[in-house]
Amino acid sequence: MDVKSAAKAIKQGEISPIYLLYGSEKYQMKEFTSFLEEQVIQKEERDFALVHYDLAETPLQIVVEEAEMVPFMVPRKLIFVRDSSVFTAGKDNGKVEHHVEALLEYMKNPAEYSVLIFVVNNEKLDERKKIVKAVKSSGIALSFMPMGGDELLRWVEKRFKDGGCITTAGASEMLINNAGTQLQTLSAEVDKLCLYAGAGGTINPEIVEQLVARSTEQNIFVLIEHIANLRLEQALAIFYELLKQREEPIKIASLISRQFRIILQVKDLAGQSYSQQQIASQLSLHPYAVKIAGEQARKFQAAQLRQILSSLGELDYQMKTGKMDKVLGIELFLLRLGK
Known part of the structure; x- marks a missing residue:
């Protein structure tokens, strides 16, 4: 079951006794848990109906005892459990001893007044574990x-x-x-922009550019986009702005090199018919970053990208050994690239 299907079922009153939430997108995970709270628990009941545990500090068997315990003054309770390693691969280095059998036994006849929500901030579950298979069978696992x-x-x-x-x-x-690409940051920026525009107001790229500051990494994305489109003046303007922000030229060169390396890797993998999601997984990148790199990759030949990386490697050596002025070195690199 996917997240949308699970949300639809919850709206219809079909609440699973156990949810296992896992993945790296914490913002969406928080949105889902908030939605679950709103749908299952009345606002005035939340002081008595919400319980939180962390398996790094609390044995799993205590969580099971909580689930079996009848709630006080409310018809149903939600038990949020932050997981350390019960559902994932690798050894648990903590001092807490978990009796997984307690949860396995509980799942055979879960209490109708309790909803267990395990939150695992990990991209993968250990599918070999009996507890993972049991939860997927008796409850709902959402990625x-x-x-x-x-x-x-x-x-x-x-x-x-x-x-x-x-x-x-x-x-x-x-x-x-x-x-x-962080959803928490994007959400906050959208709220800011809508507040600026007012109800029914219009947001255009110029307003976004004016009100939303770019990080150094995002500036490098845009700088390379300007280079790819032979907009040398704009690329240099970003470089000089980064210098005003006291960014170290060697760091700027390193970030430029990293982005060109990503572009080459994306180009190579796309040439092998890898999908955007597969490339993102292979390179440990956000899919949107792969999308942008893919668009930039179409503007360069593979041999050209390798030559650019070679030039950046030589520039790095010259800057670090003092054979080339750092600012001048990057200026010359950008000028040659823009020809």
Whole structure:
């Protein structure tokens, strides 16, 4: 079952006795748990109906005892359990001893007044473990992974719509390019932009550029985009802005090199018919970053990218050994690249 199907079932009153939430997208995971709270627990009942445990500190058998205990003054309770290693691979180095058999036994006849929600901030579960198989059989396991490039754009556009804003073409892309791919950050920036525009106001790329500051990494994305489109003046302007922000030239060169390396890797893998999600997994990147790198990769030949990386390697050596002025070295690199 996916997250949308699980949410639909919850709205219809079909509540599973056990949920196992896992993945790296913490913001979406928090949205789901908040939704679950709103649907299952009345606001005035929350002081008595919400219980939190951390398996790094509490034995699993204590959590099971809590689930078996009849709730006080409320008809149902939600028990949120932060997991350390019960559901994942690797050894638990903690001092807490977990009796997994207690949960396995509980799942045979779970209490109707308790809902267990295990939260695992890990991309993968250990499918070999009996406890994982049992939860997937008796409860609902939901994966929360980074969205694909197009899905992330749709999410941002929906957030703008929910905030009462109208966006023009390119505004959502500009926001992601400036703010990055973290949903928590994007959500906060959307709220800020909608507050600026007012109810029914319009957000265009110019407003996003004016109000949403770019991180150093995001500036490098844009700098390379300018290089790829032979917009040398704009690329140099970003470089000089980074210098004003007291960024070290060697760090800037390193980030430029990293991005060109990603572009080459994406180009190579795409040439082997890897999908965007497969490339993201292979390179441990967000799918949207792969999407941008893929678009940039189409503007370079593989041999050209290898030559650029070789030049950056030589530039790094010259800057670190004092054979080349750092600022001048990057300026010359950008000028040669823009020809």
